[in-house]
Amino acid sequence: MRSAIFLFYLLLMACRNTQIIEIKGSDTEVNVAARLAEDFYKTNATYNISVSGGGSGLGIASLVNGETDIANSSRPMTTDEIALMKKRKIDCDTFAFAEDAVAFIVSSNFPMDSLTVEQLANILSGKLLNWSLLTGKNMTINIYGRQSNSGTYEFVKNKLGIKYTNRAKEMNGNAQIIEGIKADKSGIGYVGAGYVMKENAPSGLGVKVLKIASSANAKAISPLDEEAIAQRRYFFQRPLYQFIKRESVNKVQPFIAYEQSPRGLAIIKASGYYPVPK
Numbered sequence: 416m417r418s419a420i421f422l423f424y425l426l427l428m429a430c431r432n433t434q435i436i437e438i439k440g441s442d443t444e445v446n447v448a449a450r451l452a453e454d455f456y457k458t459n460a461t462y463n464i465s466v467s468g469g470g471s472g473l474g475i476a477s478l479v480n481g482e483t484d485i486a487n488s489s490r491p492m493t494t495d496e497i498a499l500m501k502k503r504k505i506d507c508d509t510f511a512f513a514e515d516a517v518a519f520i521v522s523s524n525f526p527m528d529s530l531t532v533e534q535l536a537n538i539l540s541g542k543l544l545n546w547s548l549l550t551g552k553n554m555t556i557n558i559y560g561r562q563s564n565s566g567t568y569e570f571v572k573n574k575l576g577i578k579y580t581n582r583a584k585e586m587n588g589n590a591q592i593i594e595g596i597k598a599d600k601s602g603i604g605y606v607g608a609g610y611v612m613k614e615n616a617p618s619g620l621g622v623k624v625l626k627i628a629s630s631a632n633a634k635a636i637s638p639l640d641e642e643a644i645a646q647r648r649y650f651f652q653r654p655l656y657q658f659i660k661r662e663s664v665n666k667v668q669p670f671i672a673y674e675q676s677p678r679g680l681a682i683i684k685a686s687g688y689y690p691v692p693k
Contacts, residue, residue: 590610
């Protein structure tokens with residue numbers, strides 16, 4: 416009986432010593448965050464880190480509602496979100512832990528290798544409905560995008576300065592967009608570059624990553640060009656954010672420090688993202 420009580424006491428103390436960290440938000444960041452959390456646990460077993468996606472908007476809303484310690488977000492907070500934070504008297508710190516590039520993808524046999532920013536704007540806004548003007552082939556343009564709570568959805572829209580056409584299909588995440596493009600020879604969609612890098616993508620991915628030119632006379636650049644990303648030359652690159660409740664900063668600091676350690680940065684890079692350019 417005494418041994419049973421002693422065992423219960425040890426388990427109780429172990430639970431008390433466990434630091435629980437909740438991370439919610441961006442689907443772009445969810446896979447790399449999960450890999451980082453798993454590796455961090457190997458040498459920090461007193462931490463229990465829960466990682467889930469759902470979109471940048473959901474992560475920030477969870478932070479406002481006290482349901483998470485860290486909100487992963489692929490975009491800055493909106494003015495409305497900042498105002499709500501102030502109204503609720505919630506203080507948070509902002510940390511950019513990696514750099515991402517948004518890749519525009521088409522089917523592997525698509526007859527173009529690049530697009531200009533203007534052409535993309537015309538496609539995603541619905542001004543251009545058919546590929547014939549660009550490719551000479553009469554094919555209806557099918558757009559595979561994200562839902563409005565996605566940071567990537569907001570990022571692309573704001574970079575292009577457009578309103579999306581209501582013809583665009585709203586997909587749940589990067590994997591669903593890739594599957595849609597694979598089966599649609601006239602489709603175009605956007606995903607995090609990490610999802611289409613050769614080292615991360617399964618064999619026979621079945622999509623082509625387009626190069627993007629900022630203007631008709633500019634050189635088209637691939638989101639997979641690490642040197643161009645380091646020099647901030649790709650039009651659709653962005654920092655990936657973590658918003659941290661001020662009251663949780665001390666608790667999560669060991670994990671944040673780990674992310675920027677050589678081991679953490681190696682996982683970020685292996686996951687298809689880049690160090691934040693200096």
